[in-house]
Amino acid sequence: MTTTTDLSHRDRAVLRAVAAGRCTVSTIGVLAVDGLGCCDQFVGRRLAAAGLIAPGAGPAHLTASGRALIEAA
Template sequence: MTTTTDLSYRDRAVLRAVAAGRCTVSAIGVLAVDGLGCCDQFVGRRLTNAGLIAPGPGPARLTVTGRALVEAA
């Protein structure tokens, strides 16, 4: 289980951007924020593998766990 102490500041910022509806995920798991590729090419896959962002192409969505972490911060 990932906790807020395991997340970097960048991870938390990306989760907040996903929660705000500002992110998309490509078919190969690349995360874009405000239409631009994220500077950390691994953050989308890392947060998806941690179970915080739902996998799949289209608008990025938080999982229940991801939403709980954003709300707890």
């Protein structure tokens, strides 16, 4: 499991944006925030692989682990 110390400031900001309902994931796994592609093209895949964002295209959703991490921060 990923801990808050393993996450960058950008990762935590993206998780907060996902929690706020501001993110979508494309069919190829690219994360968009407020309709714009994220400057870190791998953040969506990285957070999904860590089990913090639910996989799949469409609106991005936090997993229980992702929610727990941002609540602990």
